[in-house]
Amino acid sequence: MYKLVIQGGNALHGTIKAAGSKNSSLPILFASILADGPITLTNTPHLSDISTTLRLLMDMGAEFILESNSDLFVDSSKLTSLVADYNLVKTMRASILVLGPMLAKYGEAKVSLPGGCAIGTR
Template identity: 75%
Template sequence: MYKLVIHGGAPLKGSIKTSGSKNATLPIFFASILADGPLKLSNTPQLSDVSTTLRLLMDMGSNFVLEEDGSIFIDSSKLTILTAEYSLVKTMRASILTLGPMLAKYKKAKISLPGGCAIGTRPVNLHL
C-alpha cells in the first residue's frame, strides 16, 4: 500500500469558493412544485441539466428569474400542464423527480421514462 507524507513548515490557511451541486440543485427545483410561492436558490451551477430542468418546468407553467449574482428565483406553485415534455425528459435522468411533487400536489402526473445515462435500468419507485 502506498502513502503520501507531507512535511510542511506552515499551517494551511485561506479560502476557496465552492461551486453549487447539480445533485442538490435539481431536486430543489423539482420540489418547488410543492411550494406555495417563489423560492430563491443561490450558487446554482451553470450546467446543461440545470438549464434543461428550468426549461422543463417552464414548459409546465413555472416562472423563473436569473439574477445578476447567479441566484435563481423559481415559482412553480401553479403549474398549468401536468405532462413533462418528452423531448426534454429523454435527455436527463433527473426528470423522473417531477413525479413525486406532481402526484403529491395534483394527484396526477404524466411522464415518459427518462433518458440521460447508459448505466442501465434503475427503479422508479424510489422517487415516488
C-alpha cells in the same frame, strides 16, 4: 474523511455558504412544485441539466428569473400543465424527480421514462 464533533448543550447559531451542486439543485428545483410561492436558490451551477430542468418546469407553467451569476428565483406554484415534455425528459435521468411533487400536489402527472447517458452494466 474529516468530521466536526460538537459537544455541549449549547444551541448552534450562524450561517454557512454551501457550494452549489447539480445533485442538490435538481431535486430542489423539482420540489419547488410543492411550494405555495417562489423559491430562491443561490450559488446555482450553470449546467445543461439545470437549464433542461428549468425548461421542463417552464413548459409546465413555472416562471423563473436568473439574477447575477447564480441566484435563481423559481415559481412553480401554479403549473398549467401536468405533462412533462418527453423531448426534455428523455435527455436526463433526474427528470423522473418531477413525478413525486406533481403527484403529491395535484394527484396526477404524465411523465415518460427518463433518459440521459447510459450508466452501464452494474
